[in-house]
Amino acid sequence: MKIIGTEGLDGQQLGLELQRGAKFVTYQYCISILILTFRRSSDIYFVRAGESAVGKGLGFSLISLFLGWWGIPWGPIYTIGSFITNFGGGKDVTTEVIASLQR
Numbered sequence: 843m844k845i846i847g848t849e850g851l852d853g854q855q856l857g858l859e860l861q862r863g864a865k866f867v868t869y870q871y872c873i874s875i876l877i878l879t880f881r882r883s884s885d886i887y888f889v890r891a892g893e894s895a896v897g898k899g900l901g902f903s904l905i906s907l908f909l910g911w912w913g914i915p916w917g918p919i920y921t922i923g924s925f926i927t928n929f930g931g932g933k934d935v936t937t938e939v940i941a942s943l944q945r
Contacts, residue, residue, distance in 0.1 A: 847888030863891035866939040867932030869899040872906045872920040874913030895931035
């Protein structure tokens with residue numbers, strides 16, 4: 843997966859940002875086509891301390907709003923789940939990313 847938002851940061855700067863409260867998050871979105879419904883995760887986003895994690899996930903919530911709820915029964919279920927995740931600031935994957943970067 844690609845990490846978006848770390849461009850121009852070296853390891854030391856990244857560590858300082860993480861100490862200040864930055865985190866890595868993914869967002870969910872849902873797309874339905876007739877009877878098929880797909881739930882997917884976005885790339886990983888780096889959210890600095892003080893930035894809005896919810897704001898970065900709005901585009902994925904809009905995708906779900908317009909394209910996700912059509913498939914019955916999973917479309918509405920996955921769409922609501924995507925909203926809950928995205929408006930909660932995304933799924934925090936900081937520990938997984940740090941563990942992967944340390945290898």
